[in-house]
Amino acid sequence: MKALKKIYLDNAATTPVDPVVSAKMRPYFSQKYGNASSVHQLGEEARRAVEAARRQTANFLGCLSEEVYFTSGATESDNWAIGGVAEKMASRGIKKPHLITSAIEHKAVLEPCQVLEKKGWAELTVLPVNKDGLVEVKELEKSIRKDTVLVSVMFANSEIGTIQPIKEIGQLLKKLNAGRKEKIYFHTDAVQAINYLSCKVDELGVDLLSLSGHKIYGPKGVGVLYLRKGTAISPLIRGGGHERGMRSGTENVAGIVGLGEAIKRISPARGAQVKKLRNKLITGILKDIPDVILNGSLRERLPNNAHFSFAGAEGESVVFVLSRKGVFTSTGSACASHSLSPSHVLSAIGLAPEQSHISVRFTLGKQTTAAEIDYVLRILPPIIERLRKIAGYKSVKVRPRY
Amino acid sequence: MYSKKVIQHFQNPKNMGKMKNPDSVGEAGNPQCGDVMKIYLKVSVGRIKDISFETMGCVSAIATSSMITELAKERTLAEAEKITYQDVVNELGELPPVKVHCAGMAVAALKKAIENYCKSH
Numbered sequence: 077m078k079a080l081k082k083i084y085l086d087n088a089a090t091t092p093v094d095p096v097v098s099a100k101m102r103p104y105f106s107q108k109y110g111n112a113s114s115v116h117q118l119g120e121e122a123r124r125a126v127e128a129a130r131r132q133t134a135n136f137l138g139c140l141s142e143e144v145y146f147t148s149g150a151t152e153s154d155n156w157a158i159g160g161v162a163e164k165m166a167s168r169g170i171k172k173p174h175l176i177t178s179a180i181e182h183k184a185v186l187e188p189c190q191v192l193e194k195k196g197w198a199e200l201t202v203l204p205v206n207k208d209g210l211v212e213v214k215e216l217e218k219s220i221r222k223d224t225v226l227v228s229v230m231f232a233n234s235e236i237g238t239i240q241p242i243k244e245i246g247q248l249l250k251k252l253n254a255g256r257k258e259k260i261y262f263h264t265d266a267v268q269a270i271n272y273l274s275c276k277v278d279e280l281g282v283d284l285l286s287l288s289g290h291k292i293y294g295p296k297g298v299g300v301l302y303l304r305k306g307t308a309i310s311p312l313i314r315g316g317g318h319e320r321g322m323r324s325g326t327e328n329v330a331g332i333v334g335l336g337e338a339i340k341r342i343s344p345a346r347g348a349q350v351k352k353l354r355n356k357l358i359t360g361i362l363k364d365i366p367d368v369i370l371n372g373s374l375r376e377r378l379p380n381n382a383h384f385s386f387a388g389a390e391g392e393s394v395v396f397v398l399s400r401k402g403v404f405t406s407t408g409s410a411c412a413s414h415s416l417s418p419s420h421v422l423s424a425i426g427l428a429p430e431q432s433h434i435s436v437r438f439t440l441g442k443q444t445t446a447a448e449i450d451y452v453l454r455i456l457p458p459i460i461e462r463l464r465k466i467a468g469y470k471s472v473k474v475r476p477r478y
Numbered sequence: 479m480y481s482k483k484v485i486q487h488f489q490n491p492k493n494m495g496k497m498k499n500p501d502s503v504g505e506a507g508n509p510q511c512g513d514v515m516k517i518y519l520k521v522s523v524g525r526i527k528d529i530s531f532e533t534m535g536c537v538s539a540i541a542t543s544s545m546i547t548e549l550a551k552e553r554t555l556a557e558a559e560k561i562t563y564q565d566v567v568n569e570l571g572e573l574p575p576v577k578v579h580c581a582g583m584a585v586a587a588l589k590k591a592i593e594n595y596c597k598s599h
Contacts, residue, residue, distance in 0.1 A: 390513070392536040396480075396488070410511040411536035414576060417510070433512035466540055468496050468516065468532030 081402035087441035129336025138276035153286035208373035231269035236372030237381025246281020294338030298331030351379030388469025504591025
């Protein structure tokens with residue numbers, strides 16, 4: 077029997093670990109297994125590896141090594157950034173510090189903000205986005221108050237891939253901070269951006285930045301929070317005093333080594349190659365399938381993301397059939413979520429639940445080939461046609477929008 | 479996530495498609511997730527002679543539609559009206575808990591079709 081194809085177009089969910097990365101990690105499981113806090117040789121060896129990864133990360137971010145803190149992943153980094161700044165500000169006597177975030181953030185940012193608000197420990201402004209999925213800097217400026225302590229806006233969105241105006245927000249905050257007694261800190265969740273966009277923290281003007289290993293061909297279970305020197309923040313995880321007292325817990329040495337290597341291997345060429353294939357996918361789908369809409373801005377968008385609504389074909393069904401044919405994608409349809417509510421990101425860009433219901437996301441990776449895209453373009457039109465037939469869908473001749 | 483039988487019914491749905499000159503049509507939808515299901519009936523002497531469906535929905539919505547048409551076919555209206563969501567789930571073997579409401583939607587669409595038939599005949 078012919079082995080089933082495996083065409084992985086869900087790279088925004090996770091990426092395969094690069095073989096070079098896993099080779100670098102391997103010795104740190106059973107040979108160089110020391111605790112980086114131990115004084116003996118094995119400990120020293122582990123410490124050196126952790127610090128080398130810290131330097132690699134610092135190089136990438138254009139920051140000091142001591143501003144890089146390793147965590148268990150971007151969810152922890154985001155939770156720490158939000159909760160840590162809010163707690164520190166409260167301890168300085170600011171009652172109910174004001175936080176600003178956007179409606180299309182990852183839940184790892186939104187939920188901690190909402191919990192702080194619910195407990196009465198902070199006040200929260202959730203900025204809407206326009207129909208292209210972009211935060212408007214003017215709206216943000218209007219929402220800033222005297223007691224605003226933190227702005228958290230993601231660099232690139234995980235579902236529709238839209239790139240937020242981080243640099244402009246950074247510049248705005250820098251200008252405002254010059255005349256303020258208490259600084260407004262700026263956090264960005266850069267998880268999806270790291271692969272394709274320059275993340276030099278000084279160019280962006282951010283004070284805190286979250287990233288994750290497993291979205292960049294590194295391992296799961298490891299991430300980073302960048303903290304600009306002097307950032308007022310309390311630790312989230314206490315005990316043991318690791319990471320200069322800011323993040324306790326024995327270092328995940330193998331994971332950290334993998335993260336450092338994965339970051340080192342990011343190259344600007346990655347984006348150009350992926351973008352060519354992504355555009356081929358978009359053009360092909362819009363040409364061969366009627367009644368399709370591309371969601372989110374095409375211009376301000378990660379090069380690996382394509383996100384469509386196929387009228388008359390429910391998203392989970394499309395993803396399921398594609399998966400049976402060896403093509404792995406995802407959907408924002410309520411039918412595929414545990415809560416039976418559609419993706420909050422798609423709702424925020426103004427998609428009605430019916431449009432989220434028919435959405436499918438393709439996210440390419442550095443391993444994606446032209447032959448794989450050709451295969452998808454071959455099998456997708458009949459899949460959509462068949463589901464439309466089951467639904468009794470009649471074409472309304474929607475003009476492709478992009 | 480889905481049982482073999484659910485996948486079978488999704489991939490090769492029974493009684494699928496719009497019916498020409500049906501005696502009655504019933505429609506049900508789930509506003510929460512957006513699925514829509516239509517059931518067409520042809521009735522002769524109180525018995526369902528032909529039945530078909532159109533469903534815009536997920537794997538389990540399509541599979542439950544297919545299954546309920548199989549369960550209702552050749553039944554009297556009184557019998558068909560008694561089909562419960564649990565019957566549909568049992569016949570399919572298993573449905574993920576979050577998908578059990580799809581079976582409820584299938585039952586609602588069939589009930590609506592029967593109700594519409596009784597109103598007009």
